Amino acid sequence: MSTLLSQSVAVIKMNLQSLPRRLWMSLAMVFASAVVVAILLAFLAMSKGFEATMQSAGSDDIAFFMRTGSAAELNSSTSKEQFNLIENAPGIMRDEQGPIVSPELYVIVDGVKKTTQQEANIPLRGLGQRGVDMRKGFTLVAGRMFNPGTDELMVGAGVLNQFDGFELGQEIRFGKYTWKVVGVFSTGGNVFESELWADAKVIQNLYNRGSSYQTVRARMESPDSLNTINEYLKSEPRLSHEVQSESAYFAEQGKSLSYMAIFGWVISSIMALGALAGALNTMYTSVSDRAMEIATLRAIGFSSISAFIGTMVEAMTLAGLGSLVGSLAAYIFFDGLSTSTLGGSFTQVVFSFRLTPELFVNGISMALIIGLVSGFFPAWRAARVPVIVAFQSGR
Known part of the structure; x- marks a missing residue:
């Protein structure tokens, strides 16, 4: 075993020292692996960032009421009578x-x-002051709260970052109505920063909503109160609503961009096949270039296994370097990149790409698979180089 180990180390050292002779082909393999990793991480970071933006908005102690069958807030409705019934449900916290x-x-x-x-x-x-107070992480970045009963609104930091015309003090016209921006708020980077907030009763009046609402949020006495509230909804025939925790609602909404992760894997896998073809060519060229050296080592007693291991390590090293370059590029260009896309209610959700250690592991694993497959067959050829090649080359 010690002999095989020492032989393998010697072959590995020889292979790596010979890389400058095949510099451009080696760099091509590194670059191909890096591109695959960078593209994969970009898609995964997009999906992860969107999911985190949605999920971080939810609280386990907030009950979220929507009309049964509604996929999102936009499709829900709640009459004044139904709201009165909901606010008197058991399990809802009360204060003075x-x-x-x-x-x-x-x-x-x-x-x-x-x-x-x-x-x-x-x-x-x-919404009203109660709704603002329910948003965890809420901070007023600039300006002030809107005054109830006025055409004032507050702008989420995400909207201010991604859209024109929402600066503090600006007047904004939506259809026939003009609003004035009096405040900018943050909620820690979650989905609420993609919204504009104004007084609910003013919106009821301007948008002809009468006394109706769409959704209701309620702070529960404890997360266990959800079952009690749910039983109340089932027993009250005047209510056609379902309830879930706010965290559960946003967790489900966060899955709406999960297809980007799948798309990223599909695209990266297709690209990996192209990278694999180039990597195989690189490694076969490497074995051919070192055929005399491999045969000479065999002639002086080195095992075929050491030649196999040496070639595999070379391939894995080049792929590993590619994974590091690709990961670094993805981190520099994508981590924290702010963008927006359509959410579950056909409105823009502002979010940031988010690279995590788990995603880096996925990218590196993809590159190492390229290295493993592209190294195996050339390594098998290296292990079978005849000893006689050393003497033929020496003539």
């Missing part, structure tokens, strides 16, 4: 002002993206 509930509206308005100058949908949420 009464039940801690937030009836909310959700309408779509237009914004112009800074990057493309094209119009895109932005959610305008109607």
Whole structure:
């Protein structure tokens, strides 16, 4: 075993020292692996960032009520009578002002993206102070809260970052109505930063919603209260609503961009096949270039296994270097990159690409698979180089 180990180390050293003779082909293998890794990580970071932006908005102690069958807030509706029934449900926390509930509206308005100058949908949420207080991580970045009963609104930091015309003090026209931006808020980078907030009753009036709302949020006495509330909804025939924790709702919404991760794997796998073809060519050339050296080592007693191991390590080293280059490129160009895309309610969700250690492991694994497959067959050829080649080459 010690002999095989020492022989393998010697062959590995010889192979790596000979890389400058095949510099451009070796760099091509490194580059191909790097591109595959970078593309894969870009798609995975996009999916992970969107998922994190959605999920981080939810709280386990907030009950979220929607009309049964509604896929998103935009499709839900809640009458004034139904809201009164919901706020009196058992398990909802109360304080000196009464039940801690937030009836909310959700309408779509237009914004112009800074990057493309094209119009895109932005959610305008109607809520009150209760609703603001329920958003974990809420901070007022600039300006102030909107005054109830006025045409004032607050802008999420994500909207301000991605869309034109929402700076503090600006007046914005949506259809026939003009609003004034009086505040900018942050909620720690989650999905609520992709919204505009205004007084719910003003939106009811301007958008002809009467006394109705769309969804209701309620702070529960404990996460276990969800079962009690659910039983209440089932027993009340005047309610056609279902309830879930806010965290569960956003976890489900976060899956809407999970196809990007699948798409990334498919695209990267196709690209990996192309990289694999080039890598095989590189490694076969490497074995051919070192045929005399391999045969000479065999002639002086080196085993065929050491030749196999040496070639495999060479291939894995080049692929590993490619994975590091690709990971570094993805980190520099994509990690933290802010963008927006359509969410579950056909409105723009602003989010940042998010690279995690788990994703880097996926990228490196992809590159090492390329190295493993591209190294195996050339390594098998290296192990079978006849000893006589050393003497033929020496003539």
